[in-house]
Amino acid sequence: MEVTVKTAEQLRLTSQEFELIHEKLGRLPNFTELCCFSAMWSEHCSYKNSIKWLKTLPREGGRMLVAAGEENAGLMDIGNGFGVVFKIESHNHPSAIEPFQGAATGVGGIQRDIFTMGARPIASLNSLRFGRLTDKKTQWLLNGVVKGIGHYGNCFGVPTVGGEIYFEDKYHTNPLVNAMSVGIVENGKTISATAEGEGNPVYFVGSATGKDGIGGASFASADITSDSVEELPAVQVGDPFQEKKLLEACLEVITTGAVVGMQDMGAAGIICSTAEMSAKGGVGMDIQLDKVPTRQKDMKAWELLLSESQERMLMVVERGKEAEVLAIFEKWDLSCSEIGVVTNTGTLNFYMNGVLEATLPAHELVLGGGAPQYTRDYKEPAYFEKINAFDINSVPDITDANELQATVQNLVQLPNIASKRYVYTQYDSMVGAANVSTNNPSDAAIVLAHGTGKALAVTTDCNSRYVYANPHTGGMIAVAEAARNIVCSGGEPLGVTNCLNFGNPYDPEVYYQFVHAVTGMGDACRKFNTPVTGGNVSFYNQNPDGAVYPTPTIGMVGLLENVENKMTLYTQNEGDVLVLIGEAKNCINSSEYLHKIKGVEFSPAPNFDLDEEYNLQQFIAKIIQQKLITSAHDVSEGGLITTLLEKSFFKNLGFAVSADTNDVRTDAFWLGEAQSRVVVSLPENKVSELLLAATDAGIVTQILGTVTNGAITVNQQNWGNIDTWKNLYDTAIEKHFQNN
Secondary structure (H helix, E strand, C coil), rough: CCHHHHHHHCCCHHHHHHHHHHHCCCCCHHHHHHHHHHHHHHHHHCCCCCCCCCCCCCCCCCCCCCCCCCCCCCCCECCEEEEEEEEEECCHHHHHHHHHHHHHHHHHHHHHHHCCCCCCCEEEEEEEEEEECCCHHHHHHHHHHHHHHHHHHHCCCEEEEEEEEEECHHHCCCCCEEEEEEEEEECCCCCCCCCCCCCCCEEEEEECCCCCCCCHHHHHCCCHHHHHHHHHCCCCCCCCCHHHHHHHHHHHHHHHEEEEEEEECCCCCHHHHHHHHHHHCEEEEEHHHHHHHHCCCCCHHHHHCCCCCCCCCEEECCCHHHHHHHHHHHHCCCCCEEEEEEECCCCEEEEEEEEEEEEEEEEHCCCCCCCCCCCCCCCCCHHHHHCCCCCCHHCCCCCCCCHHHHHHHHHHHCCCCCCHHHCCCCCCCCCCEEECCCCCCCCCCCEEECCCCCEEEEEEEHHHHHHHCHHHHHHHHHHHHHHHHHHHHEEEEEEEEEEEECCCCCCHHHHHHHHHHHHHHHHHHHHHHHCCEEEECCCCCCCCCEECCCEEEEEEEECCCHHHHCCCCCCCCCCCEEEEECCCCCCCCCHHHHHHHCCCCCCCCCCCHHHHHHHHHHHHHHHHHCCCCCCEECCCHHHHHHHHHHHHHCCCCCEEEECCCCCCHHHHHHCCCCCEEEEEEEEEHHHHHEEEHHHHHHCCCCEEEECCCCCEEEECEEEEEHHHHHHHEEEEEHHHHCCC
16 A cells, blocks of 8 residues: 555655545556546646636637537637637646647647547647746747747648747746647537447547657646656657648548547547546447557557657547548558447446456546546735835836837837747748738737638737736736737637646645636626637646746637728828827836836736726727728737837838826826727828717727828927837847847
């Protein structure tokens, strides 16, 4: 018993969990069985420390076609007989150890979640977080992650159309790599991750199994430490060309009607896919592990069960239709091996060369079945005292025109503000000819949904410093900003997938951040009628100084019934009028200006009111539909002045703006990040109509000035030409990598 308990602890199972396994089996587990429970009851697979709060999120309504978490990805109706399938997941821990393969296999895994449901992926996005950019380790991690994402996505042939990237000390040594995929499927032609039909054969399809990725789910459910490099074998190795063949073969085999159910072998490999598919269908399986194709000799049963080698699927086929399936995979030069059969026992029996290696009840292994669920203690973080003590009057306002200009010059070169072209130029954004945003940018990426007559607006968003300052408000803002980006692009927000990145859940202050961020997200999702279709929880994101910023990344999908309604972010014509929609607030809280320029680490979240935000978005949607405006770009990081510059860069236009800030400080007006504001441009002859519509809707507006042919003037002061500012903005990140 002592040896077994020690083994359980090494497998990251608590003594209580070991006793629970003992109770469920009615006997002591053998080593292989214990390995299976370790993987399936890991945080990564079971959500044992988060599921209670995840269930509080809105999981129904809107255009939902399957319940949240029911399938590998979310599915929502977009009309004309089609659905959109989408999901976001993390690959943080592998990327911290081996950034290229960690990021690459993160992209591959999320694509499989989409096409295993029968959908064709049409767009990829990502959300990335790194430490201080001046740090050589950060530069190594960034280069590896970006190359990994670019390599896999470019070779696989799905465009990377959008994303976000932030640099904060809190992510030192523990980057966040969140990958999102979006696909299209005809309604009624999806495939479920369900095993059914006693006697139906079980097939292993795709790449051979190796020892890479063994224990990956458990590895992702523990803190990164100085010893984590010893767990390098837990990082998977991907092959995008193999995955491309697997995509085409899977979509083709679905059309035969021979596939009963299918699931990709992601986290926890064979044990996860056999357990989850069996539990969902209320069946069991007898699996012959010696029939699993391998690329390494003499792999043991537990290694085969836990390997997370990439580009693999588990497929249940209707008995009698095996030949059709085999012919398709042979055509695509992919392995397709019958490794077992569906039973009616509810039990998973794993054999190796005729020897029974493990007998496990499928239901007891999975989330929603026998996997444990915990309620953790939480308490308000001690640093809140410093946040609550912040006084805006302790920061001198900008009073000199030259100081404002110099401050903005520094601001636009901050890595969180500056152009990310160093990153996105390494991605293929145009493959597939569906992306209409690369040469016509908007706040969200716009992707044509070929065959549907419609387009999708997609985005990933989260300002984690806001969440750190106030988890509930920050969680709401993450959802609101995603919805705002879609609305400003001409779309209607449909639904959310989330990737919840936090520190150690056993830390009560970290768990406080998690609980309140989730409740904030839920409140905003209900307001915007954007149900949560699913996602991913990634705990144990720590660096040597503590937890990362709480980062509940929001992936959101919106619908454009007609792509002609797309709204660009950039100004169109010299002489157009620039109008601020939404009220300027006397707020510099948690802004890039306050944090990076003034060096204030602790301040509240920016001003935000959910009802005000909702009303603003309804108004923006209305004036876009009425074709009153020619561009719309929301105010976010860097404040109003950054929004104006970003609106000007694409066509090298400028602006002449001025403002009587009244009771609002100069720095708050130009550099503050109070929410619920959008800058629009429009012809002068439509301004009065816009202002009247705003008055009727109760929306505050302010005329800022006009679009120029390239000159920039702020409060009658000459700030030079747009070309100078664009050069500062475009080259800031690249300069960190020169001479390296």
